[in-house]
Amino acid sequence: xxxxxxxxxxxxxxxxxxxxxxxxxxxxxxxxxxxxxxxxxxxxxxxxxxxxxxxxxxxxxxxxxxxxxxxxxxxxxxxxxxxxxxxxxxxxxxxxxxxxxxxxxxxxxxxxxxxxxxxxxxxxxxxxxxxxxxxxxxxxxxxxxxxxxxxxxxxxxxxxxxxxxxxxxxxxxxxxxxxxxxxxxxxxxxxxxxxxxxxxxxxxxxxxxxxxxxxxxxxxxxxxxxxxxxxxxxxxxxxxxx
Amino acid sequence: xxxxxxxxxxxxxxxxxxxxxxxxxxxxxxxxxxxxxxxxxxxxxxxxxxxxxxxxxxxxxxxxxxxxxxxxxxxxxxxxxxxxxxxxxxxxxxxxxxxxxxxxxxxxxxxxxxxxxxxxxxxxxxxxxxxxxxxxxxxxxxxxxxxxxxxxxxxxxxxxxxxxxxxxxxxxxxxxxxxxxxxxxxxxxxxxxxxxxxxxxxxxxxxxxxxxxxxxxxxxxxxxxxxxxxxxxxxxxxxxxxxxxxxxxxxxxxxxxxxxxxxxxxxxxxxxxxxxxxxxxxxxxxxxxxxxx
Numbered sequence: 001x002x003x004x005x006x007x008x009x010x011x012x013x014x015x016x017x018x019x020x021x022x023x024x025x026x027x028x029x030x031x032x033x034x035x036x037x038x039x040x041x042x043x044x045x046x047x048x049x050x051x052x053x054x055x056x057x058x059x060x061x062x063x064x065x066x067x068x069x070x071x072x073x074x075x076x077x078x079x080x081x082x083x084x085x086x087x088x089x090x091x092x093x094x095x096x097x098x099x100x101x102x103x104x105x106x107x108x109x110x111x112x113x114x115x116x117x118x119x120x121x122x123x124x125x126x127x128x129x130x131x132x133x134x135x136x137x138x139x140x141x142x143x144x145x146x147x148x149x150x151x152x153x154x155x156x157x158x159x160x161x162x163x164x165x166x167x168x169x170x171x172x173x174x175x176x177x178x179x180x181x182x183x184x185x186x187x188x189x190x191x192x193x194x195x196x197x198x199x200x201x202x203x204x205x206x207x208x209x210x211x212x213x214x215x216x217x218x219x220x221x222x223x224x225x226x227x228x229x230x231x232x233x234x235x236x237x238x239x240x241x242x
Numbered sequence: 243x244x245x246x247x248x249x250x251x252x253x254x255x256x257x258x259x260x261x262x263x264x265x266x267x268x269x270x271x272x273x274x275x276x277x278x279x280x281x282x283x284x285x286x287x288x289x290x291x292x293x294x295x296x297x298x299x300x301x302x303x304x305x306x307x308x309x310x311x312x313x314x315x316x317x318x319x320x321x322x323x324x325x326x327x328x329x330x331x332x333x334x335x336x337x338x339x340x341x342x343x344x345x346x347x348x349x350x351x352x353x354x355x356x357x358x359x360x361x362x363x364x365x366x367x368x369x370x371x372x373x374x375x376x377x378x379x380x381x382x383x384x385x386x387x388x389x390x391x392x393x394x395x396x397x398x399x400x401x402x403x404x405x406x407x408x409x410x411x412x413x414x415x416x417x418x419x420x421x422x423x424x425x426x427x428x429x430x431x432x433x434x435x436x437x438x439x440x441x442x443x444x445x446x447x448x449x450x451x452x453x454x455x456x457x458x459x460x461x462x463x464x465x466x467x468x469x470x471x472x473x474x475x476x477x478x479x480x481x482x483x484x485x486x487x488x489x490x491x492x493x494x495x496x497x498x499x500x501x502x503x504x505x506x507x508x509x510x511x512x513x514x515x516x517x518x519x520x521x522x523x524x525x526x527x528x529x530x531x532x533x534x535x
Binding site: 070 | 407410411413414416417418420421422423424425426427428429
């Protein structure tokens with residue numbers, strides 16, 4: 001569904017991605033792991049067109065979308081839950097969710113209402129706070145709102161950039177439970193960027209590990225969970241975390 | 243007697259405050275959407291007044307046709323303004339854009355003089371009623387027209403931004419551009435619409451204030467500054483603040499001019515602004531920090 005080949009992205013003179021290649025199959029949950037500054041978010045920003053890659057290609061459903069505008073990429077069915085949530089602080093919860101539907105063009109009221117109901121079923125707290133402005137929500141609620149907003153786009157590919165960042169452990173569990181159910185129930189393909197490797201590997205079928213802008217490991221989630229190297233660098237030795 | 247004068251002053255203050263509010267809103271809405279301060283906002287008040295005088299007097303068209311026509315023309319001006327003065331510089335820092343809006347301001351002033359002449363002109367009033375007498379209080383009917391039209395426009399604007407999809411998309415663009423783009427919101431189009439909307443607010447101010455004073459190429463300069471003052475007093479960046487600050491400014495200015503000195507009328511506005519900047523720089527309704535994050 002998504003195939004990235006030898007992608008290189010620069011910020012000024014700094015090369016953030018050095019020939020990254022990866023593939024996400026239809027219906028899969030693929031995880032992108034790596035420490036801070038490894039280039040994970042840059043990869044997401046390149047896919048969504050917020051930064052223009054200098055070399056390489058991004059192909060979505062056999063169409064080359066490299067260098068296309070962010071707006072047009074989102075209209076092709078790629079939704080993004082950005083790092084840091086980026087909800088609209090001055091809009092209330094329901095209006096934030098409505099913004100998620102913009103990429104689908106004009107929709108009948110009934111369909112929008114149906115979609116909202118669906119999101120409120122997944123995140124009941126959002127229904128309770130639907131008239132609250134975004135900035136009044138807690139971090140966890142904002143994260144749920146950001147995911148809900150992404151789902152309102154009914155995407156074929158959902159990009160989740162560090163959805164567990166800054167959340168309390170119990171909320172992290174909740175967020176991953178939702179990610180799994182999104183994939184299982186609607187068959188949405190998911191590319192999940194995470195620092196919490198153990199959690200990410202528990203929902204993903206396949207994962208890529210990024211370090212200093214390059215893919216240093218790629219394998220099925222099971223194999224990576226058993227990998228010695230992986231344990232030393234990303235899974236915190238033998239100890240449990242998250 | 244004293245009471246009558248105070249009520250008369252209040253109406254005059256509310257009317258001027260309404261004009262400032264329309265100008266301030268235009269400045270604030272552009273600032274929020276595009277992160278630039280438009281220094282040509284005052285000239286967008288002057289230009290429609292000239293066009294209206296031309297259509298009413300020279301062409302002899304009726305007011306009911308002239309007002310909508312001027313607003314449509316000005317919407318077009320707002321569109322061209324955005325494409326010429328903002329769009330090519332949108333990825334630069336705010337300074338080049340500010341300089342370019344100052345350039346537009348100079349161009350519009352001199353353009354108006356070239357086209358319409360250097361002499362002050364009189365804009366015909368929309369009503370033949372000379373004065374309104376309400377329980378002994380004498381009021382210029384134009385004040386009532388200004389206050390009522392502005393209030394209606396503000397209600398319509400509130401409805402537009404809070405209830406329509408387009409209004410919400412414009413708010414989203416102003417609040418977080420990257421997130422808006424990720425949603426598929428065409429932010430370039432949203433910003434263009436913001437400029438058009440803001441220009442229309444200014445032109446309504448021009449049409450309303452035109453009959454009160456002479457229409458000259460300089461009329462926008464002071465009006466623009468007062469609107470800017472109103473926005474700062476209310477809390478720069480806040481829509482409600484811009485309205486409150488401007489109305490407050492208009493009313494207090496009229497009272498100070500009457501009771502203290504009318505010669506210093508304009509100075510009072512700036513003294514108040516400086517005091518606000520010194521003692522409450524965030525304005526009456528300081529923008530909520532969380533809203534900027």
